[in-house]
Amino acid sequence: MYGAMKTNKTYIFTALTMLLVSFGFTQVKIGDNIDAIANTSLLELESTNKVLVLSRLTNDQMMSITPLPGGMAYNIDTGCIHSYDGNKWINLCDSSLRTFSFIDNEDGSFTINYGNESVFTSPNLTGPKGEKGDTGPEGPAGADGLSQQEQIIIVASNGQTRFNTPAPIVDDKKISVYRNGIRIAFRAIDSTTIELENEIICYQNDNIRIVQIL
Structure with missing residues (x-):
């Protein structure tokens, strides 16, 4: 009887080990066409009538947690999706993050003002100007409309x-x-x-x- 129990434990351990290994390399497809998943996908969702709902948090709840960079949540108070960049939460609905202004400084350089308050100014792209060249030879007199x-x-x-x-x-x-x-x-x-x-x-x-x- 002791031998049978030992054998059963061995089978259970082996089955659990195989299951864990299987999960360690599994790709997951949820929804439609579950047999079709891209080789580079770890998780895929596919549906024509269902959606993925992110964690819905109040602003206070969201600010009280520190997820891994790339973490996302739906902020109930702002009505927008926020992403954590490792230091702070970024409101993905903030249009200022996706706009910039381009300014010609009229000295051979230009300045880009990004929506996140960062600024980039290029060096003078025209380079140094050389001395004015000699005047070329005088052109011929223009035709008066009757000349050939x-x-x-x-x-x-x-x-x-x-x-x-x-x-x-x-x-x-x-x-x-x-x-x-x-x-x-x-x-x-x-x-x-x-x-x-x-x-x-x-x-x-x-x-x-x-x-x-x-």
Whole structure:
């Protein structure tokens, strides 16, 4: 008889151990589709006509407890859900916690004012300003609506500095010369020829465009 009792105790201990191990790794699904639960879920609720009701506490009751960070409760006095952040209860209905203002300080920096009274001001994002560059060459006179213009595009050879204009030169201020899309300076040599300024040199296959207002 003693042996039978010992055997029964062993079975009971084994069953309890297996049950505890099972609970230690169990995922719980409550409500509809209890066989369908995400691998990362410890607890899932699913229902089309039932809800989860949090602990309903008065403000005094809520303030008298210190739960783990992340603890939640429904505050009957405020009518809102509160969450504990480890130091204080946060009212999740407080819209000021989710808003901020953005201010341009007009000095290259900006300031963000968060709803929780914290402030962030960026450094000057524009960086130091360099010295003003030289004034570029004067542009050609504008067309009066009656004037016409002609242009010619020349593929330059290496070291080439002289080019023929589309039409005879009457006023060199009505001529614009571009090398690879960038306007460059020149001088008139005769009535149909221009020469690039001394410091400007063309390389093989440079694109020279000469625009002339007639």
